[in-house]
Amino acid sequence: MMEALSARGLWVSRGGNGGAASKAVLKNVNLSVRRGHLHMLLGRNGSGKSTFMETVAGLLPYQNGELEIEVSPTRMVSQNPDHSIILPTVGAEVAFGLWDQALDPDDVRERVRRALSQVNLGGLSEKAIGTLSGGQKQRLALAGALVESPKLLLLDEITSFLDAENQFGVLRTVKALIDGDPTGDLSALWVTHRSEELQYASSASLMENGEIVGVAQSQAEMDSLVRQFEEICEGQRRLMTP
């Protein structure tokens, strides 16, 4: 199987506990992430990107269609690292992901060291989390996922709260992780509303109003997907302007 993740004809409703007030938020979504790809899911706020991510992560049920995740483990990193970080120091936070694996302490230390160096936080194991910058915290959250040797990373707008320098720093780190993975099997689904990030994507999908309205299978097709997105945003701005 070439795919890490494949959704076909996926329908997801939210709200109203499935009753009369629930509404279809994802409508017939087809989306595949190939192994070894950094696949970006681009869309405006409210288009349904997070709903798709939560469904893939198994946090939301789907009502129709098929969802196959062909690799494991899968690890998710969310927008705000402050929501997931719980321990006082960098090293302890990363090691937390391994607590249930009955590893010996040297092994844990080595894995934590490796995960931190993969995100350019090497040597900061003893640092207090309160002293980290926003960009460092998001890298730490990424290390917390990487320490578990995931095959699929689910990254939900992880650059939202970062300035441009850190935004591209984190993005380049993820790209380098995928390109440098010795098995060639590490993949990521990267959710974003920032079209400038697509220059780093291997492939991308455009979501609008809960539907996939465009796909780019390579960088060569990325410009026209970005233009399509900009036209959607422009159309929306015209609608909102009296």
Ligand SMILES: Nc1ncnc2c1ncn2[C@@H]1O[C@H](COP(=O)(O)OP(=O)(O)OP(=O)(O)O)[C@@H](O)[C@H]1O
């Ligand atoms: N808990 C919920 N209950 C009911 N409806 C919801 C819930 N969460 C989201 N929705 C609705 O689902 C739709 C898609 O939201 P979703 O958060 O998936 O979009 P998004 O593209 O990720 O947007 P954002 O970038 O703002 O997070 C929106 O219309 C939203 O109002």
